[in-house]
Amino acid sequence: MNRRQALKGLGLSVGYAVAAPTIIGVLQSCSEKGETWTTVFLREDEKEMVSYLVDIILPTTDTPGGADVNLPQFVDLMCNDTLISSDQEFFHQGSALFSEAYKEKFGRIIKKGNKDEVQQLFASYFDVSKAEQDQVKMLQSKRFEDLEESERNNYKLYKFLLTVRELSLIGYFSSEKIGTEVLSFDPIPGPYKPCIPVSEVGNAWSIIH
Secondary structure, eight states: OOHHHHHHTTOOOOOOOOOHHHHHHHHHHOOOOGGGOOOSSSOHHHHHHHHHHHHHHSOOSSSOOGGGGTHHHHHHHHHHHHSOHHHHHHHHHHHHHHHHHHHHHHSSOGGGSOHHHHHHHHHHHHSOOHHHHHHHHHHHHSOGGGSOGGGHHHHHHHHHHHHHHHHHHHHHHHSHHHHHHTSBOOSSOOOOOSSOOGGGTOSOBOOOO
């Protein structure tokens, strides 16, 4: 699964509204790099799982990847600071279901696996038919209490995966590094031009200021 497929498949939001100052504050807190950073929300097995998923969703190519802007740490802090308690619990339960699916498919725990295997499993939940996508969207739009018992595990699993993906994208495109080095950035913007050809716009513009 390449970056475009990871962003395009099941293109729906999990519905979290987060104020910009909160995002910027969390991003500024994500200063620890490498594998030694300490989690505040993620469990130890989830730390590795989320790090794999961030790298799959936003890999390093000719542009920086998610790991380059500390997105695993960002996801950890955002889950801790912005999710309500019920969604935090769904996140943990969904990650456990993903871990179980991994063990069933590959015969070992994620900690003893590798990124390629995690990517295969992740792709299996997003490279699905239109009917299956509609089913996922329908489940995510419902209250958990209104779901059938047979639907609840699928709800939790996608709640986990979609939360990781959405928070990764929010953090990535809100980060200073991406805003100033990848997107078009002008610290002193010119006049507003509402009606110009798309061909003149060029790269997507940064919201960093």
